[in-house]
Amino acid sequence: MPKALGGLLNIEQVVSDLTKVIGNSETAYQYALAVARYKSDDSCNIVTRQIEAFEDDDNEVYLVPKGAAEAYGLDATFMTAGKFLAALRRKYSESATYEVFVRESTKILPDGSVVSVNSPIWATGIHEQGELVYFYYGHDPKAT
Numbered sequence: 001m002p003k004a005l006g007g008l009l010n011i012e013q014v015v016s017d018l019t020k021v022i023g024n025s026e027t028a029y030q031y032a033l034a035v036a037r038y039k040s041d042d043s044c045n046i047v048t049r050q051i052e053a054f055e056d057d058d059n060e061v062y063l064v065p066k067g068a069a070e071a072y073g074l075d076a077t078f079m080t081a082g083k084f085l086a087a088l089r090r091k092y093s094e095s096a097t098y099e100v101f102v103r104e105s106t107k108i109l110p111d112g113s114v115v116s117v118n119s120p121i122w123a124t125g126i127h128e129q130g131e132l133v134y135f136y137y138g139h140d141p142k143a144t
Contacts, residue, residue: 008120009135011061011088011096017124018085021133029082031131035063035102035121037138048127048134052076054084056091061100062118063135068106071114081133102137 009017022028033051038044053064053074069076077083092098101118108114121135 008122009100009124011092011098011100012094014100014121014124014135015085015088015092015094018081018088018133021124021126022081022085025126025128027131028126028128028133029080029085031081031126031133033063033079033081033084034132034134035065036125036134036136037119038136038140040139046136048130048132050132051079051084053079054087056098059098061098063100063102063121065103068103071106071108072103100135102135104137 022031034048035051036046036048038046049065051063052066053069053072053076055062055064055072055074064072064074066076100121102121103116104119105117106114107116119137121137122140123136124133125136126133
């Protein structure tokens with residue numbers, strides 16, 4: 001049930017999408033939070049990665065995939081859709097327009113500094129069988 005919004009999502013849109021997606025399923029509040037991207041082949045299959053942390057910086061919010069929190073000095077946690085929604089509501093106003101990105105790849109340089117490739121999220125989905133609520137990032141094959 002992805003919701004394409006014709007561009008990247010901000011906090012206000014993420015809160016709205018999460019409320020709609022998990023509002024239809026009480027159990028979805030406990031689903032793992034993840035990000036998903038389409039494979040680079042023509043299969044239209046997606047690859048998912050669970051989120052273990054998030055942070056903000058300079059009016060942007062970053063979702064941090066499993067295995068990368070330590071590089072950013074963040075505590076890793078099992079992030080559920082409900083926990084994330086509650087955290088967003090506590091931390092930001094309902095009209096927050098911070099853009100939301102995924103730390104798509106992270107590298108620690110020899111000097112200890114961290115660099116990352118960040119991609120905007122552009123839609124929200126739910127996978128009932130996989131018990132995931134996820135945000136799409138990367139290439140949208142339907143946009144071409």
